[in-house]
Amino acid sequence: MTEAKTTITGVAVEAFIDTVEPLAKREEARVLDAMFRRVTGAAPKMWGPTMIGYGEYRTTYDSGRDVHWMRSGFSPRKAKHSLYLMGGYCDDTTAAQRDGALARLGKYATGKSCLYINKLADVDLAVLEEIVAADWQTMLRLFPEG
Secondary structure, three states: OOOOOOOEOOOOHHHHHOOOOOHHHHHHHHHHHHHHHHHHOOOEEEEOOOEEEEEEEEEEOOOOOEEEEEEEEEEEOOOOEEEEEHHHHHOHHHHHHHHHHHHHHEOOEEOOOEEEEOOHHHEOHHHHHHHHHHHHHHHHHHOOOO
16 A cells, blocks of 8 residues: 555644735635634644645545545645535535535635635635535544544
């Protein structure tokens, strides 16, 4: 088995956020961090050099590959924020429900388990919080905390 390339580091989340450029992305990262902390109740950890994760889970894929990953999180990238929402990736019902919320969100793009937002002014923050909360609950249901 190969080791995961992205793992938890000892870097303080606040110290990382203090380095985010440009300043507007840094301020938005603080808003996202506060929202994720409020929704999840979890203290964030840095995953690799740029990803902020909340909670953790372990699973084994059908292929036999063991996975240790964040339950939810984000990365404040220069071009856009990447939000890691695993619940919609792991559960078809959550994915379908998310589609309804995304219709109300605003301007965004998606990947397999990612939601991309250029700037927070492009979205309805209450809808974003609803999406993150539903996703978090799905992850807790699928992968109960030990």
